[in-house]
Amino acid sequence: MNTEELKKLSAQEALKFIKDGDTVGLGGGRSIAYLIGMLSEKPELKIKVVTPSLNTKLLCVKNGLEVLPTYCVDSVDVAFDGCDQVDADLNALKSGGAIHTREKLIASMAKDYILLVDREKVVSKLEFKHPVALEVITESLSYVKKCLSEIGAKVEIRTSNNKDGFLISDDGNVIVDAFFENVDDISVLNQTLNSIFGVVGTSLFVDKVTKVIIAESDGIEILENNKR
CATH class of the missing domain: 3.30.70.260 (ACT domain)
Structure with missing residues (x-):
């Protein structure tokens, strides 16, 4: 599988965690974009979206998904995002987008905060190759x-x-x-x-991530954090 196929695979798995009536947090990136497209094809799922990303907000609106201002929400059922790297203890580093404070707000409100990643982003312990x-x-x-x-x-x-x-x-x-x-x-x-x-x-996420969906050529692996 190429990278885009892996991102689609992780988005398909993420879809299984979304229920009718949920308030869903969506971050940014290609995996989230694929998930938005899949949600637009399931009108039976009446969900509301909160997002820290303007690009994601615009894509949701374009695909007919209802977006709420984050300041109107105090609880999120499930939220999805990507990261630069995540380790076996589900510590994550998210450096690129400069929207990490708003991302962490949504992560803190979420009952389930799930990262969508390729296998190459998973390490035994964060290496801090990114700032x-x-x-x-x-x-x-x-x-x-x-x-x-x-x-x-x-x-x-x-x-x-x-x-x-x-x-x-x-x-x-x-x-x-x-x-x-x-x-x-x-x-x-x-x-x-x-x-x-x-x-x-900060873009260092400790005790925030509940699950990691890892997409690889032979299928999906899910890491879970039972401490949160």
Whole structure:
């Protein structure tokens, strides 16, 4: 199977976790796009969608799915997203989209938070080949950079080729990329990052993921987290 076929396979499996009447959280990416297309072909499933992604919102509307503003919702039945990497303890790193704070809000509200991945994204322990992205209040930028440097991170403020200056989140904050090496305790790192004043949210997801749907050429494997 090629990559697109694997993404379709994971979306088909995700569909099994959605029931009529559910409020469903949808992240971004190709697997989610395939899932939206499949949901549009099942009019018997009367669902409502919340999403941190403008692209996903537009795709849902185009496919006739009802989208609610996240601020109107305090509970989500099931939510789906992708990631850069996930480990055997279901710790996940999601660095690319700079919408991780809103993603984590939906993950926190979800009774079931499920990642859709290819086998290559699953490791025994997070390797931190990608940075931990932090959404940071602009006024706290220098302080946060100092705190990150003190715990051994290489720090870069994210910019965009399409915009002069810093990349700004949908909520008006700066995105800081923190690169780590040789992380011994992921839970401790997570606690440390979240304790830095001025950090709104991070792209390190600890104790949020309940299941991982892994698509591979010979079928589907599902990892489950029974601790949450």
